[in-house]
Amino acid sequence: xxxxxxxxxxxxxxxxxxxxxxxxxxxxxxxxxxxxxxxxxxxxxxxxxxxxxxxxxxxxxxxxxxxxxxxxxxxxxxxxxxxxxxxxxxxxxxxxxxxxxxxxxxxxxxxxxxxxxxxxxxxxxxxxxxxxxxxxxxxxxxxxxxxxxxxxxxxxxxxxxxxxxxxxxxxxxxxxxxxxxxxxxxxxxxxxxxxxxxxxxxxxxxxxxxxxxxxxxxxxxxxxxxxxxxxxxxxxxxxxxxxxxxxxxxxxxxxxxxxxxxxxxxxxxxxxxxxxxxxxxxxxxxxxxxxxxxxxxxxxxx
Numbered sequence: 001x002x003x004x005x006x007x008x009x010x011x012x013x014x015x016x017x018x019x020x021x022x023x024x025x026x027x028x029x030x031x032x033x034x035x036x037x038x039x040x041x042x043x044x045x046x047x048x049x050x051x052x053x054x055x056x057x058x059x060x061x062x063x064x065x066x067x068x069x070x071x072x073x074x075x076x077x078x079x080x081x082x083x084x085x086x087x088x089x090x091x092x093x094x095x096x097x098x099x100x101x102x103x104x105x106x107x108x109x110x111x112x113x114x115x116x117x118x119x120x121x122x123x124x125x126x127x128x129x130x131x132x133x134x135x136x137x138x139x140x141x142x143x144x145x146x147x148x149x150x151x152x153x154x155x156x157x158x159x160x161x162x163x164x165x166x167x168x169x170x171x172x173x174x175x176x177x178x179x180x181x182x183x184x185x186x187x188x189x190x191x192x193x194x195x196x197x198x199x200x201x202x203x204x205x206x207x208x209x210x211x212x213x214x215x216x217x218x219x220x221x222x223x224x225x226x227x228x229x230x231x232x233x234x235x236x237x238x239x240x241x242x243x244x245x246x247x248x249x250x251x252x253x254x255x256x257x258x259x260x261x262x263x264x265x266x267x268x269x270x271x272x273x274x275x276x277x278x279x280x281x282x283x284x285x286x287x288x289x290x291x292x293x294x295x296x297x298x299x300x301x302x
Contacts, residue, residue: 012225021048023219023251024075030257031264038261041275042268049074049083055090063098070102071267073260075218077116078162079109080144080155107267111158112165115259120215121169122255127211127247134209134245136178136202137170139163140195140228141216143181145188156191162215182214182232183223196232200239209243210236218256220249 016022024046032044043065047058062070074087088106095101110116124137141159149156163179182195202210212232214224229246236244250256 011230012222018051018221019225020219020221021051023221023249024048026252027075027219027257027260030252031260034257034261035264036275038265039275040261040265040268040273042264042273049087049090055087056094059091059094063102067102069105069268069271071105071107071264073107073264073267076216077109077113077218078111078141078155078158078216080148081153082144082148083155084109103271105267107263109158110263111162113259113263115255115262117162117165117169119250119253119255119259120166120213123250123253124166124170124211124213124247127245131245134211134243135207136210137172137176138195138199138202138210138212139166139177139179140182140212140214140232141179141191142214142223143183143190143194145190146192147188149191159191159216166215182227195228196235199232199236199241199244203236203239203241206240208241209245210241211245211247213247214249218250220251224249 012019014022028044028046032042035042035044043062045058045062047053047055049055059067059070072087072091074084076083076087079085091104091106095104139162141162144153144155159181160179163177167173167177178193178198180193180195180198181191184190184194199210199212212228214228217224224246233244233246
């Protein structure tokens with residue numbers, strides 16, 4: 001598969017910018033709001049692994065806000081060394097230059113998280129209620145070279161586990177859905193079956209309507225909006241299909257924001273994150289300011 005990236009981006013760009021960044025920013029805002037409603041007093045900041053704001057910049061801004069505890073939650077449901085692992089690498093690279101490190105926790109993956117799976121199922125059920133149900137549900141995950149599987153990367157297995165759990169939540173059988181892998185580049189063999197060839201085969205076999213969901217993406221982006229909803233749609237229709245229904249990613253769905261909040265609360269277990277009464281919060285802020293002033297007077301640096 002070959003993309004003219006500039007053309008593809010222009011087809012999906014929004015007035016507010018990149019869909020991926022727009023949805024991620026909104027998710028962070030909604031998550032902070034929901035945690036606050038639940039009595040949890042934390043700062044929620046988002047960073048882009050490849051783009052701005054960068055991981056390093058966001059960490060530096062948090063350090064300037066007296067960061068003492070850090071929970072890193074990569075928004076990749078299924079773990080891969082090339083995705084989640086690279087986030088941990090970026091965090092480690094920045095923290096390696098700090099003299100005073102925060103307490104650190106990392107979320108490895110959440111491919112089996114009940115809230116995440118339930119949010120996916122809810123999105124599909126809403127789609128079915130509004131648009132009807134297609135003959136086949138295609139779950140398209142981002143692809144990786146097959147070599148990664150042979151080297152021990154668990155991504156392929158975690159994608160299939162998510163697919164099985166989602167099918168169980170939807171109460172559908174093995175013949176009702178397919179798990180596929182998209183975004184193949186180059187001539188090397190990638191994880192199979194491939195999404196676009198699978199859709200073409202379905203159309204040629206007489207499957208006229210399909211529902212396509214991308215469980216590995218929690219926000220709509222280039223790979224979902226252009227590669228699937230435009231390019232794969234065109235391929236399916238040109239091969240004889242008549243009804244291609246793309247199901248939006250989780251984006252800002254309330255169930256997904258709730259699942260994120262539950263996941264964060266579990267991961268922060270034991271940390272003093274309960275929201276303080278206003279008077280105590282003012283005292284804490286004043287004490288931290290006094291501490292910082294004393295440190296600066298003594299010539300302390302980060």
